[in-house]
Amino acid sequence: MLRTGRIAYTNDLPIYAAFDAGAVEYPATLVPGVPSALNRMLLDGDLDLSPVSAFHWAGHADELALLPELCIGARTAVWSVLCISPKPLEELGGATVAVTRESESGRSLLRLLLARRYGVGATFVESADPFAAAARGEPALLIGDRALDARATFPPGQVHDLASLWHQWTGCDMVFAVWAVRKDVLARRPGDVHAVLDALLAARGWGRAHLDAVISLADTIRARPPGFYARYYQTLNFTLDEGARAGLSRYVHELHGLGAIPSAPSVEPEVALAAR
Incomplete structure (x- = not known):
């Protein structure tokens, strides 16, 4: 098999x-x-x-x-691929972002949005617990079930849905x-x-x-x-x-x-x- x-x-x-x-x-x-x-x-x-x-x-x-x-x-929002940040993404130039080790598409999409949509660059640092980094007020990328947890935990203004941002920018799935x-x-x-x-x-x-x-x-x-x-x-x-x-x-x-x-x-x- x-x-x-x-x-x-x-x-x-x-x-x-x-x-x-x-x-x-x-x-x-x-x-x-x-x-x-x-x-x-x-x-x-x-x-x-x-x-x-x-x-x-x-x-x-x-x-x-x-x-x-x-x-x-x-098609639009996804709920489970999120950047949690107290700042808007366009203000993350030069910031350090704690990123999950579990995803390549989410990480590449965040880098792409920062560079192409917002014209900024950030340093990505792999983290075993990006949720904890987000709880400390640091920008963090989460995917999957922990992203769903984060969506229910953090204020809506800190929850940036990457698929929604992609759709707003490109009009694409x-x-x-x-x-x-x-x-x-x-x-x-x-x-x-x-x-x-x-x-x-x-x-x-x-x-x-x-x-x-x-x-x-x-x-x-x-x-x-x-x-x-x-x-x-x-x-x-x-x-x-x-x-x-x-x-x-x-x-x-x-x-x-x-x-x-x-x-x-x-x-x-x-x-x-x-x-x-």
């Missing part, structure tokens, strides 16, 4: 809850991890296929093939994660790759049809106020459709313009994957 990754946050449940519930059979092994760990494992060959940071895929598109139809992104497969694995085992893709798409369909079950599972993992997950999951987009691809294309071209990635890859899935 293929070795595949899974993001260890509640934002993956609208897809992966179907496997947890036994509603859809998954034809591979699952390895949970934070995005940065999955990125590394896929590139090193410890995984064959995985959700990865969009930034990581873009920087290694010569080795990683983009799967069609799947992403984790947002933001894609934070994509599903990718190693190109050598795709060449050797295309049938197994397509079986995993079919299962993921079936699971996404199940999640849409059984949102109450998805929310119940999320609450057992990390309880939130009533109605929270219903609203949160409405902010997320799990389909790499035309709007998401347009946003992803803008993102990778902006990254290339900053010199953050060697080239701006095509955001169209590999022919071998798209021709099903």
Whole structure:
């Protein structure tokens, strides 16, 4: 069986809850991890296929093939990729920002917004606990469930939603994660790759049809106020459709313009994957 990754946050449940519930059979092994760990494992060959940071895929598109139809992104606000700062972002020139070790897309998006939208630069310092840094009044980048905690903790004026800022600036969707497969694995085992893709798409369909079950599972993992997950999951987009691809294309071209990635890859899935 293929070795595949899974993001260890509640934002993956609208897809992966179907496997947890036994509603859809998954034809591979699952390895949970934070995005940065999955990125590394896929590139090193410890995984064959995985959700990865969009930034990581873009920087290694010569080795990683983009799967069609799947992403984790947002049309406007996302809630779970935040810069917590008592100052507006345009005043962070020369500041030190505590950044999570768990994300590449969030970190690159913050750097991109600071440089291109606001014309400022900041020093990013990796932190094991950026939430604590934010509590001390320091600018901090948080993602995932800790970002959701921060959104409920800090005054709204200190909570800067990076997907919302991206949308205000570009008018585009933001894609934070994509599903990718190693190109050598795709060449050797295309049938197994397509079986995993079919299962993921079936699971996404199940999640849409059984949102109450998805929310119940999320609450057992990390309880939130009533109605929270219903609203949160409405902010997320799990389909790499035309709007998401347009946003992803803008993102990778902006990254290339900053010199953050060697080239701006095509955001169209590999022919071998798209021709099903």
